[in-house]
Amino acid sequence: MTHIKNNLVQVKHQISQACQLANRSIDEVLLLAVSKTKPSAMVEQAYHAGQRFFGESYIQEAIEKIEQLSHLTDIQWHFIGPIQSNKTRHIAELFSWVHSVDRAKIITRLNEQRSEQDTPLNVCLQVNISGESSKSGIKVNELAELAQLTDTSSHLTLRGIMAIPEKNASIASYQKMQQLFQQLQQQYPSVDTLSMGMSSDLTVAIAHGATIVRIGTAIFGQRETIANN
Ligand SMILES: *Cc1c(COP(=O)(O)O)cnc(C)c1O
Numbered sequence: 001m002t003h004i005k006n007n008l009v010q011v012k013h014q015i016s017q018a019c020q021l022a023n024r025s026i027d028e029v030l031l032l033a034v035s036k037t038k039p040s041a042m043v044e045q046a047y048h049a050g051q052r053f054f055g056e057s058y059i060q061e062a063i064e065k066i067e068q069l070s071h072l073t074d075i076q077w078h079f080i081g082p083i084q085s086n087k088t089r090h091i092a093e094l095f096s097w098v099h100s101v102d103r104a105k106i107i108t109r110l111n112e113q114r115s116e117q118d119t120p121l122n123v124c125l126q127v128n129i130s131g132e133s134s135k136s137g138i139k140v141n142e143l144a145e146l147a148q149l150t151d152t153s154s155h156l157t158l159r160g161i162m163a164i165p166e167k168n169a170s171i172a173s174y175q176k177m178q179q180l181f182q183q184l185q186q187q188y189p190s191v192d193t194l195s196m197g198m199s200s201d202l203t204v205a206i207a208h209g210a211t212i213v214r215i216g217t218a219i220f221g222q223r224e225t226i227a228n229n
Contacts, residue, residue: 057081
């Protein structure tokens with residue numbers, strides 16, 4: 001308990017320092033606690049330490065945790081992992097946000113499947129900013145079209161863009177994301193989110209305009225090295 005609580009205090013302190021350095025208000029940056037591979041008991045500990053926003057990457061695991069924690073009614077779940085088209089219904093039904101949307105088919109399916117819910121699903125388009133073939137995400141030149149498709153989908157709200165810059169990515173990748181974010185914001189009033197920054201790069205991400213940082217390891221500890229997580 002104290003261990004997760006202390007980690008949260010530590011991470012918030014880091015976020016606060018990064019905001020100060022960047023001359024930004026701490027209120028501009030939301031901390032998303034990435035709980036993938038970690039048991040619901042740990043999520044609950046973070047919850048009792050005041051954390052409300054949680055990110056999950058694997059749908060099956062997320063379904064179980066969301067069910068186990070359904071008594072914590074004000075948790076907000078964000079899906080941040082690769083999306084298979086046969087899993088979109090779970091995302092549309094169980095999550096408030098999805099950060100990893102990367103193709104038209106997914107947008108269409110999420111929009112249809114969200115129609116039964118009262119509130120639109122908040123969507124970020126994932127941009128493959130480092131140009132790595134191994135990472136998912138759209139190319140920069142696909143952004144305009146997919147942003148428009150999302151914006152015209154009545155059960156979705158276009159909130160912004162997300163990236164996972166590669167390890168030791170150059171500053172140029174962060175600058176590029178900030179520039180794309182600002183351009184998109186000018187075009188769409190609903191856009192307010194640049195989801196960028198993880199345990200090891202939150203300071204540089206905040207310096208380049210990140211509004212959501214997705215932090216796993218620094219809160220919950222190292223993950224087992226199964227799969228690519
Ligand atoms: C796992 C993961 C994170 C958290 O990474 P850490 O380095 O553990 O902070 C953030 N974003 C995405 C998309 C992830 O898959």
